[in-house]
Amino acid sequence: MSKKKRRGQQRQSQQPAQSAPAASMEEQAARREAQREEWRREKQRTERAGSGRGILYAAGAVALMAVVAIGGFVLLSGGGGGDDDDGGAPVVIDPRIGNAQPTMSFTVVADDEGQNVNATFDPTTLTAPAGEVIEIILDNQGTVHHNLNVVGVDGEAGTTDDWVTDPLSVAPGETGRVLVKIDDSGSYLYRCDFHPEQQRGTLILTG
Numbered sequence: 001m002s003k004k005k006r007r008g009q010q011r012q013s014q015q016p017a018q019s020a021p022a023a024s025m026e027e028q029a030a031r032r033e034a035q036r037e038e039w040r041r042e043k044q045r046t047e048r049a050g051s052g053r054g055i056l057y058a059a060g061a062v063a064l065m066a067v068v069a070i071g072g073f074v075l076l077s078g079g080g081g082g083d084d085d086d087g088g089a090p091v092v093i094d095p096r097i098g099n100a101q102p103t104m105s106f107t108v109v110a111d112d113e114g115q116n117v118n119a120t121f122d123p124t125t126l127t128a129p130a131g132e133v134i135e136i137i138l139d140n141q142g143t144v145h146h147n148l149n150v151v152g153v154d155g156e157a158g159t160t161d162d163w164v165t166d167p168l169s170v171a172p173g174e175t176g177r178v179l180v181k182i183d184d185s186g187s188y189l190y191r192c193d194f195h196p197e198q199q200r201g202t203l204i205l206t207g
Contacts, residue, residue: 097181102135104128110170110192110199112142119146119195130185130207138165138176144194145169150180150203151189157196164193 106126112119119142128134138148147170152161165176182188185207192199 094179097133097179100133100181102133102179104132105135105137107137107139108148108190108201110138110140110142110146110148112144112146112195114143116144116195119144119192119198121148121190121192121199121201124201125204126190126201127204127206130205131183132181134180134203136165136178136180136190138170138178140170140172140174140176143172145171146192146194146199147176148178149191149193150178150182151191153182153184153186153188155189157189157191157193169194 106123106128108126109122110119111122126134126136136148136150138146140146147165147168149157149165150163151157152159152163154161163178163180163182165178167176170176180203182205185205188203188205190201190203
């Protein structure tokens, strides 16, 4: 048999193996659907317990890895987006707080004059007792993305003791939420990570 014929037979014998990726895609789709269903069951259990706003929030359209460690807490993703509102929303658990509910809540408005001009926070001072779980809602009334990051006791932004809004980047017209629990009294900077010099405030914890 000639070399040409042998090579032709080898090519023909290898072609059926190309059907493998289809099975892999089906398995991935099944896993995503199973993750969505698990998230739906968890949400129903939490809402029945009266703590629906405690540990469940939407993550927007951002696709997350199945398990991602961020700043000492874990995001368990329900998979990529879907046709329903629940698809892709994760369970967010911060072990520094666990399932504790906030005793006080504040709203901070983020605004700007378009394209990162004159970005502001209002109010720029919040006061609360030290050691309590505090909820801060960031209401983005501006035209660009903002967030709110409470710098932790080490005084350095971008470290694992920070407390940052979920989602990490809040789109115009949307809201983000962060729970904060700092046991030490004192003054703590909060800022927008996208506009760290313009959007700044102080969280005063008394004790």
